[in-house]
Amino acid sequence: xxxxxxxxxxxxxxxAVIRLFKFLERENPEVxxxxxxxxxxxxxxxxxxxxxxxxFISHSIFSTATVxxxxxxxxxxxxxxxxxxxxxxxxxxxxxxxxxxGRSIKARLKAIEEELHKIIEEYRQKRAVLIGNLGSGPGxxxxxxxxxxxxxxxxxxxxxxxxxxxxxxxxxRIATIKKVNHLxxxxxxxxxxxKPVKKFDIILLSGILxxxxxxxxxxxxxxxxxxxxxxxxxxxxxVSKKMLKEDPFTxxxxxxxxxxxxxxxxxxxxxxxxKAGYEWKRCFTDSYGFNIMGVGxxxxxx
Ligand SMILES: C[S@@+](CC[C@H](N)C(=O)[O-])C[C@H]1O[C@@H](n2cnc3c(N)ncnc32)[C@H](O)[C@@H]1O
Numbered sequence: 655x656x657x658x659x660x661x662x663x664x665x666x667x668x669x670a671v672i673r674l675f676k677f678l679e680r681e682n683p684e685v686x687x688x689x690x691x692x693x694x695x696x697x698x699x700x701x702x703x704x705x706x707x708x709x710f711i712s713h714s715i716f717s718t719a720t721v722x723x724x725x726x727x728x729x730x731x732x733x734x735x736x737x738x739x740x741x742x743x744x745x746x747x748x749x750x751x752x753x754x755x756g757r758s759i760k761a762r763l764k765a766i767e768e769e770l771h772k773i774i775e776e777y778r779q780k781r782a783v784l785i786g787n788l789g790s791g792p793g794x795x796x797x798x799x800x801x802x803x804x805x806x807x808x809x810x811x812x813x814x815x816x817x818x819x820x821x822x823x824x825x826x827r828i829a830t831i832k833k834v835n836h837l838x839x840x841x842x843x844x845x846x847x848x849k850p851v852k853k854f855d856i857i858l859l860s861g862i863l864x865x866x867x868x869x870x871x872x873x874x875x876x877x878x879x880x881x882x883x884x885x886x887x888x889x890x891x892x893v894s895k896k897m898l899k900e901d902p903f904t905x906x907x908x909x910x911x912x913x914x915x916x917x918x919x920x921x922x923x924x925x926x927x928x929k930a931g932y933e934w935k936r937c938f939t940d941s942y943g944f945n946i947m948g949v950g951x952x953x954x955x956x
Contacts, residue, residue, distance in 0.1 A: 685709050725865065733759040737751035755904040762944075762945040763798075765941070766947065771802070773889070774799070785811070789860075800838070801832040812839070813838070815845040817842065826840050853881055857878055858889050879931060884952065886952065892948075894918065923937070931954075
């Protein structure tokens with residue numbers, strides 16, 4: 655058995671990879687060989703690499719979008735819809751949707767919605783609640799929670815801030831469709847420059863820290879602390895090392911598409927919270943354990 659075949663056999667437990675390789679074998683064996691070689695860390699000529707790159711960006715929405723802007727919420731939004739609802743023509747995109755890492759992003763949304771609702775209710779017993787959804791994208795997480803629980807209430811509101819105008823416009827549309835637009839202010843701009851009129855009870859930071867190095871994460875958390883009430887809660891997540899361990903092939907594909915992650919484990923996220931001046935309360939994960947969401951409250955030193 656040739657070593658490439660052996661390699662594919664080793665991955666047979668993952669049906670999504672096999673399906674992708676079968677398709678590529680028929681459509682473009684060179685791309686399949688490139689994927690195997692690059693995954694194994696073998697030397698590849700610039701010519702082959704260039705041909706693969708061309709194939710990748712012309713045959714996959716995910717790849718074109720992440721190559722242009724690795725932080726784009728266009729990708730998270732596609733993953734939230736998932737393979738069941740989206741029938742994307744590209745086998746690479748179908749692969750991303752079916753992969754464990756891809757599915758974990760949808761599972762993350764579910765976990766955030768459940769936990770956010772619980773945390774809102776804790777504050778709501780004491781006072782009206784203001785949420786800052788920073789780097790919100792459209793802010794589907796908060797919109798869904800509001801649509802499920804708070805459509806007819808006036809004591810829970812949110813501010814969604816994103817520097818991507820299209821994400822903000824999309825958020826406004828989704829909030830209007832779900833009849834919660836009266837509860838959310840949408841702001842286009844950097845949340846790092848945002849000066850809040852009122853401090854937030856809860857800050858949500860989802861899909862922001864994942865590509866960033868340790869020290870940058872600390873600096874961001876320090877900065878946004880100014881916008882959080884003394885007894886407020888920060889919910890901030892990161893992709894975990896479990897994703898890299900249990901779905902290394904998808905992580906490799908992501909890297910090829912400029913979709914770079916700094917995988918962090920619970921202890922590292924805890925350290926980031928601590929060094930930025932937050933008391934670590936707890937964390938929760940999606941059902942795959944591929945995304946860790948830390949929950950903390952600020953320490954204020956006088
Ligand atoms: C991967 S998306 C995540 C969107 C959303 N939070 C979610 O979890 O579905 C990251 C978003 O953060 C936004 N973003 C990154 N840095 C930002 C900053 N400094 N200010 C405002 N938006 C930012 C990007 O424009 C993008 O929409």
